[in-house]
Amino acid sequence: MDDEKRITTCNRVAYEKAADNYFAGTKELFDDDVRDFCRRLLLTSVKGSDIVEIGCGPGHDAEKMRRTGMNVLATDYCQPLLNIAQMQYPDLNTTRMDVTKIGLNENSCDGVFGYGVFHHVPPSLAAATTQRIHDILRPRGVLVMCLLGSTQFDRRIVANWGEIPNNPLQFEYFTPDQIESYLRQAGFASVEFFRESCAAYDNAPEFRVHKIFAFQVRAMKGSN
Ligand SMILES: C[S@@+](CC[C@H](N)C(=O)[O-])C[C@H]1O[C@@H](n2cnc3c(N)ncnc32)[C@H](O)[C@@H]1O
Structure with a gap:
């Protein structure tokens, strides 16, 4: 199997x-x-109402955006999490999708939202994945993502994810510079970074020990 x-x-x-x-x-x-x-x-800059969430997990953010009147498609590659999202939020539109193999049409949405998902994309697929995200957006479409970075590691495997023994999960700690380069190469016209943090992140022992930080990015597609 490929890496x-x-x-x-x-x-x-x-x-x-x-x-x-x-x-x-x-x-x-x-x-x-x-x-x-x-x-x-996302909601203050998006020009239309069609939003795709990538890696929606239990669907909390998707549902909150839906309740503001947005037409949200909540996607994730993990079926059990999608089942939970659907059970919690029966009016939410969900579909199974691997973000590294986006199967949506080009120019089909106004906004893409990804909270905590891009740091699971293998680096060798990061450029192509960013390109597909760009391409499914309509002109002036907006992408907002929150990612984890680390000043200590490029990547890390958490051995017991979800407190389940021998359940490894791999994190890829892209730097903001790397993310900017993927976004610019894909054709995004503007890219902005933010460092909104919260006490829970700042004080988490895991984050402190491994010098992990959260950062956010908003990228806008040009008008043609
Ligand atoms: C840290 S969780 C965040 C979930 C949700 N966004 C939240 O904030 O609670 C990462 C999510 O991304 C999903 N994910 C990871 N890699 C993915 C991929 N290649 N395609 C689709 N979903 C992916 C996981 O299944 C999980 O739901």
């Missing part, structure tokens, strides 16, 4: 096994401030 296929499959299995625990951990959203910030970044 990138192995990583994607291994990560998907890790999320499948940990789906219930992941959902339990998001019932009280400890990073609500950062999520609000990201949703606002």
